[in-house]
Each structure stands twice: as C-alpha cells, then as structure tokens.
Amino acid sequence: MSVLDRLTGALAGGDVRVVDLTHRLDPDFPVIVLPPEFAQCARFRMEEVSAYDHRGPAWKWHNLTLNEHTGTHFDAPIHWVSGRDWPGGAVDEIPAEHLIGPVCVIDCSAGTAQDDDFELTPEIIAAWEAEHGPIPAGAWVLMRTDWSQRTGAEYLNMAEDGPHSPGPTPDAIRLLLERDIRGFGTECVGTDAGQGAHYDPPYPAHFLLHGAGKYGLQCLCNLDLLPPTGAVLIAPPLKIRGGTGSPLRVLALVPGGSQ
Amino acid sequence: MTLPYPKKKDPQKRTVVPTLPPAMRSRAALGLSVAAAEGRFALQHCGECGAVQYPPRDACHACLSHDLSWKDTKPYGKLLAETRIHASPDPYFRERLPWRMGSVQLKAGPVVLAHLVGVGRGDRVRVDLRLDRAGQGVMVALPEHRSDDMEDDPVLRAMGTHPKHRRVLISDATHPVTRPLIDALFAAGAAHVFAGVPEMWRRPHGLSALDGLENVSLLPLDVTDPQSLKEAASEIGGKVDILINTARHIRPGGVLGHDTTAARDEMEVNALGLMRLAQAFGPGMAGRTADGVNSAAAFVTILSAHALSPDPAYGAFNASQAAARSVAQTLRAEFAPSGLRMACVYTGPTEDEWHQPLPPPKVAPKALARAVVDGLQQGLEDIFCGDVARDLADRWRSDPGLLEREITGGGA
Numbered sequence: 173m174s175v176l177d178r179l180t181g182a183l184a185g186g187d188v189r190v191v192d193l194t195h196r197l198d199p200d201f202p203v204i205v206l207p208p209e210f211a212q213c214a215r216f217r218m219e220e221v222s223a224y225d226h227r228g229p230a231w232k233w234h235n236l237t238l239n240e241h242t243g244t245h246f247d248a249p250i251h252w253v254s255g256r257d258w259p260g261g262a263v264d265e266i267p268a269e270h271l272i273g274p275v276c277v278i279d280c281s282a283g284t285a286q287d288d289d290f291e292l293t294p295e296i297i298a299a300w301e302a303e304h305g306p307i308p309a310g311a312w313v314l315m316r317t318d319w320s321q322r323t324g325a326e327y328l329n330m331a332e333d334g335p336h337s338p339g340p341t342p343d344a345i346r347l348l349l350e351r352d353i354r355g356f357g358t359e360c361v362g363t364d365a366g367q368g369a370h371y372d373p374p375y376p377a378h379f380l381l382h383g384a385g386k387y388g389l390q391c392l393c394n395l396d397l398l399p400p401t402g403a404v405l406i407a408p409p410l411k412i413r414g415g416t417g418s419p420l421r422v423l424a425l426v427p428g429g430s431q
Numbered sequence: 432m433t434l435p436y437p438k439k440k441d442p443q444k445r446t447v448v449p450t451l452p453p454a455m456r457s458r459a460a461l462g463l464s465v466a467a468a469e470g471r472f473a474l475q476h477c478g479e480c481g482a483v484q485y486p487p488r489d490a491c492h493a494c495l496s497h498d499l500s501w502k503d504t505k506p507y508g509k510l511l512a513e514t515r516i517h518a519s520p521d522p523y524f525r526e527r528l529p530w531r532m533g534s535v536q537l538k539a540g541p542v543v544l545a546h547l548v549g550v551g552r553g554d555r556v557r558v559d560l561r562l563d564r565a566g567q568g569v570m571v572a573l574p575e576h577r578s579d580d581m582e583d584d585p586v587l588r589a590m591g592t593h594p595k596h597r598r599v600l601i602s603d604a605t606h607p608v609t610r611p612l613i614d615a616l617f618a619a620g621a622a623h624v625f626a627g628v629p630e631m632w633r634r635p636h637g638l639s640a641l642d643g644l645e646n647v648s649l650l651p652l653d654v655t656d657p658q659s660l661k662e663a664a665s666e667i668g669g670k671v672d673i674l675i676n677t678a679r680h681i682r683p684g685g686v687l688g689h690d691t692t693a694a695r696d697e698m699e700v701n702a703l704g705l706m707r708l709a710q711a712f713g714p715g716m717a718g719r720t721a722d723g724v725n726s727a728a729a730f731v732t733i734l735s736a737h738a739l740s741p742d743p744a745y746g747a748f749n750a751s752q753a754a755a756r757s758v759a760q761t762l763r764a765e766f767a768p769s770g771l772r773m774a775c776v777y778t779g780p781t782e783d784e785w786h787q788p789l790p791p792p793k794v795a796p797k798a799l800a801r802a803v804v805d806g807l808q809q810g811l812e813d814i815f816c817g818d819v820a821r822d823l824a825d826r827w828r829s830d831p832g833l834l835e836r837e838i839t840g841g842g843a
Contacts, residue, residue: 199656202632208784209682211692215630219657330634 186428191403193392193422194244195320201391202328203242204361205335214239240417246409247363247378247388251416254383261385263415270387271408273354275312275424276304277398280338284317288329289367290338294347304400309352312389312405315340319359320393328361339365342376349380355387359395363388389422398424434583436596436622437724449721449770450523454565459487462501467560467568468812472506474539475499485541506558508537510572513552523564527589535572545570548584562810563590564720564770566763582808591810592729592772595620597672602627602654602708606677607783608733610640611800613647619804622725625667627652629659629678654678654704660711668715672725675803676732678704681785685746694747702754705732709762717769729772729807732759733799736777736820739827740834763812774812776803779819792818 173181182188195201203213217237222228240263241247248263249255260266278300283290292315297307307313317338319327329336337360340348348356356363356377363377373379381388389407404425409418440446456464459475466473475484477491478498490497513533519525531547535558543558548571550556556572563569569590573581582593594616601609604626613624624647628635631651641647652663654676680700682693709730716727737745738752756775763773780786782793794817802816815821826834 199653199658200632200651205633211690212696214692215655217655217657324632325634328633 182428183425189426189428191394191397191424191426193394193398193405193424194420195391195393197238197243197419200324201243202361203239205328205330213241216242238419240412240415240419243419244391244393244422245389245417245419246407247382247390247417248409248415249382249385249387250414251388252375252378252382254379255385258382258385261382262413263409263418264411264413266387266409268408270354272404272406273310273312274308274401275314275398275403275405276300276307277314277316277395277400277403279316279400281316281318281396284319284338288336288338289365290317291365292338292340292344294341294343297344297347300400307348307351307353310354311351312355312357312407313348313351313353314357314389314392314395314398314405315359316395316398317359318396320391320395329366333367334369335361335366337361337366339363339368340377342371342373342380345376345380349384349386353386355389356381357389357392359392360390362390388417392422398426402427433580434588434595434724440723446719447721447723449564449717450526451565451768451770452523452563452567452569453521454567454767456567457487457489459489459499461567462487463560463568464562464566465568466501466503467562469815470806470809470811471503472558472560473501474504474541476502476504483537483540485537485543504537504539506537506560507575508535508539508543508556508558508572510534510547510550510552510554510556511536511542513547527585530586533572535570543570545572546586547571548573548586549581550574561587561590562772562812566767566770566772566812588724592673592774592807593619593810594673594804594807596622596725597728598623598625598670598725599673599675600625600627600667600671600712602652602674602676603678604628604641604649605635605637606679607637607781607796608677608799608803609637611797612675612677612803613641613644615800615804617646619808621673622646623648623670625650625671627654627663627678629653629655654708655699657707657711660707664711664715668712669719671712671716672719672727673807674708674712674716674730676705676708676730678708679733680751681745681748683745683748683785685743686750689747694750697748697751698754701748701751702758705755705758705762709758713762713766713771717766717771720770727771729774729810730762730766731774731776731803731807733776733778733803734759736779736815736823738777739823740831740838743839772810772812774806774814776806776814776816777820777824778802779817779823794820 197216199216218234221233221235223232249258249261255261364375368375406423409420475487477496479496480494482491482493484492511534516530524530533547535543535545550572555575557575559571560568561571599616599621626649628649653659678700680697719727735752737749738756741749759775766773778794780789780793782795799816802814806814815824
C-alpha cells in the first residue's frame, strides 16, 4: 500500500481529518484600512450577473470585486518592497511543492485574551520549542490568538491611534528566519501587529519575511482545532500572473481525534 | 391650519395609486418648469419691445419678435377673480376637489392663472412658480406675508416635498452634513430619520455626533454593496418618504497623475452607488407617492457643482459627479410617471479634509443641510448651495464653452 493509499484511507476512516482555516468571503469581512490619502484595498463585492432569469435563463453567476489581499489570503515575497526582487517571488512563480507542508502552531490565546497588543517574542518561541522540539526547516508557523472569533468592529479594533491587534516582534521574526521557516500566519488582518508600524523596522513580519523570500497567511480561523505540531497545511494561492498574493482556501490535515 | 400626524395605515385598504395633473407642455411653456425647478419666478421678456408675457409663446404677443428670454420677474400682484372647481374629468383633480383657482394681475404686466392658497378676491398676493406633481411649473398665489402653516395647505402638500411628518433615509451617516441635516429635518417637522452606516467594522468617524438622538435609527447600508441595500430596502423600504443620498467618495487629483483605483472607488460610490440606491429604494418609493400625508415625495442626491464643468484639480472625482448627474437626470425621467421628485443639490467646495488647503468660500455642513431642507420645503429639483455653486451654474447657463475655458484655460 502506497503512502497516498494510506492517506486516502486515513481520510476516509477519520484517522486524518481536514480542518478548514478559511473565513467566508463576505462584503462585511474587514480588510486592512490605510490612511485615506493612500490607495485602498478593495472590499469583497459580489454582483449578480444572472439568476435563472432574463439575464441568463438557466444559470446563476456573479461578478466579484476584490483585492489580492481581501479575506483569508496569502502574501507572496513581492508583496513587500523588501522582497520586490526575490526571484520567483510572485504567486504564479512559487513552486507547487511549497504550497503543502508541515505546520507548527504557537498558542498565544491566553496572552491575547488579556492584551490586544500582545507580542509574540523570541522567549515565547523558545518556550514553545522547549516543549515541542525545534521548529523544523520548511515549516509554516502559525500564531494562534483566537482573534478570528472576534466579529465586526472588534476585529480590526480601530482606535484613534490606529488598530490594536497582536503580532510578532522583529526579533521573533528574526528567530523564525534562523529556523528557515516557509512562512508565518496569523488570525488577524495582517501578519503584523495592529501597531506594527511603530517597530524597527516598521511592519517587521512583512519586511523581514518577504525580504527573505518567505510567505505570509492572514485572516485564518480555526487554529484552535490544530495540534502544536504534526499537522499538514495546504495553502495554494490562485495562479495570478505577477500576483503579490491571493485569497485562498486554507486547509489543514490533522491526526484524527486531535483537538 | 395644522396638518395632523397621520394615523397608521389600514392594511386592508389598497394603497392609492398615484395620478398626475396634465403633464404635456409646449417647448416654450417648459421654461416655466425650468424656473420652478430652481425656485425662481421667471417670465418671458421681449428683447425688442420689453413686453413681459404669459402664457409663454414662441413670439412676443405685442410685437411678434422671436427675441424672447426668460428673466427673473417680480412675483407681486392682485387677485382679480377666483373660482372654486367642483367637477373635473381629470383623475388627479377629481381626487382633490373642490379646487380653487384665480387670475392674478401681476405688477410686471401679464395676468396669470394661479392655484390659490389662503387668498381671496382683491387680495395683494405673491405668486410662486412651483413644480406640480407632474414636474411642471405652475403658478400658486399666496399671501404676501407667509407663514409656515401655509405649507400644510392641501394644494401645496399635493405638489410639494415638505419633510413635515415624513420619514427620511440619509444614505451615509458618516458624511459631515448628517448631524446638521438631521437637526434641520426635525426642525421642518420630519417624523423619523434612518441613517445608513457603511463599514461598521472599521468604526467609522462621525457617528458620535448622532449619539443620543431620538427618532433616529442607524442601520448598515453601503451603496457599493448590493446585499446591504437589499436588506435595508426589505426592512425600511416601505417607510422611506424622502431619501437623501449623502454617500460620497472624493480624492483630489486630475486624470493623468491620478490612479484609477481611487477613480474606480469614486465611480463605485458616487455614480454606480446612486444607481444601486435608486434600484433598491426607487420602485417602492414611486409606488407610494399618493400614500396620504406621509407619502413618498423626493429622492435627493448631493453633487459637486463641478458636475456641470470639471475642475481639473479634482478631475477624476468630477468625472464621477458628471456621471452621477447623468444618472440623476435619467432617474428624474423614470420617476416622472409616479410623481416622485428627483432633486439634485449642487454644492461648491465643502468644508472638509478633502478641500482643506483651498481658500474660502467653502460650504459648511450646516449650510448644505439648510439648502437640502429648504429645497425640500419648496419642492425644488435643482438646488445650488453656496456662492461658488450659484456662480458656476450662472456661468454654465450663459455659456458652457466659455465656462470650461475660464476654469481650465487660465481664465482670471
């Protein structure tokens, strides 16, 4: 029996379960909001082309408007200025084998329940490794915050001094790059903290990850259903020529019975 | 005479279907409607002999000259004769009998036929040129000294769009005009204000100004989102008597150097947004224009006066304004058979962050609110708010080509 036969058998038998880490694309789902003088991220919009009516008697379909970075989405290296010259750094150029891989989940939910600006630090990563072993090269690292359970205005958590949501410090990202991770993912609207503009460098996750050719995932959900290690992430973005990112369906394969 | 607040509708009775007074006019007579739409009292003046004439004709009644132009005219006169009409074959008037009409000797010269409100034979009167339910200019003779209660008269109520007892939807509560507009609407007797809020998830600015207001309900509404419009129209569509579209997306910049992302947002909100809003609420409102005291009366949209001729410093925005104006003109034609009035409020640069470096004069939110509510009280269709808008409109009317060159060609 081949590995794949065993996998499909395990999927059918429940020894491997599929967890959907994707939010619904919905006009009311928040997108990143920049200062108004900058060009803005398109919201998700859906307009009926026909609905079994005079516009098309037997079929229903919609035209969509969205940004590459609307909803649950993938960031490619060329998304950031630091990764603009990374060879193969656009979504259509990323090798397919990079799109499936192991995933480590660092649970920060206890901290984020107390502090909207909670930081993922090297110390937290070190403590996680002490318990679960070193983060393997080529792994996705996801920061669990339970932020995805927030709805409406609580999600961006916008205040007069900007949004407040958790994220990694520059040194935490540097440590993850030392581990040669594949990418970093969060439940918030971006891989960086809401106040990430005030770090040095600003937006360290975007700046450092993409500068090193790594990927980002954001607006994830259901991270509470993943084990700290041992799951497999499937995250293929749309194949958009020169695309800097893409909305996508993110799935995880987890061992059966795992919570 | 004080108009009582209407009782709740009897749900077993059919909603009255709108009828209209006679709408056909000659090309010459349409001049009355143009003036009435702007709240001006204008008559034809002969360029050769100076005669002032009514009714409008293609030639001067005194000297047969074709050199006729519409000029603002003093609206004062004396009621010569009056009659009370008790029978009419016209469905609109049959529903409203008896109806009083009279002839007024204007000081400007001609004798005009007018609907009568609060005046009798021999009285000194002031004549208004107002739009009737068919959207045509008609004369109404009123006392020289007005009172607010006169607007309650069935004749004026039938042709007007007064906010009294009406329920109003403001499409975007984040516009700085919202609070003064709500205050002005309530001062004019509006019963309730619904205010749409786009993107509640970003905690939009401006809503704190509405905290604690009575008879104001906020609801999610985004003119770029068909689903939100559908949901809002399903909930309150049957209660919207006046709709005021305040949704606006504006970014400074011309065309060559401006990115099309911002221009697309401007088109989405300002032009297509108006279209979506009209599609969601227009048909329901058009079906309720004869629905008693709080019948649907007007659909209002706020435009930049540069919809008429662009200011290159806001080139992409003004393209969306010209598109929105064109959408509004088509809506006016489409609403006409129902008697629902489509009003455009043209404003000069507004006092906000997008016009911050511009010198005055700029239109303050309070002034814009006043213009909208004044326009509704007078039943206007084309409302110009602020000196910049009025001046631009005057120059545009007299010579659009000259105006374009004045704005774009370094005219000083």
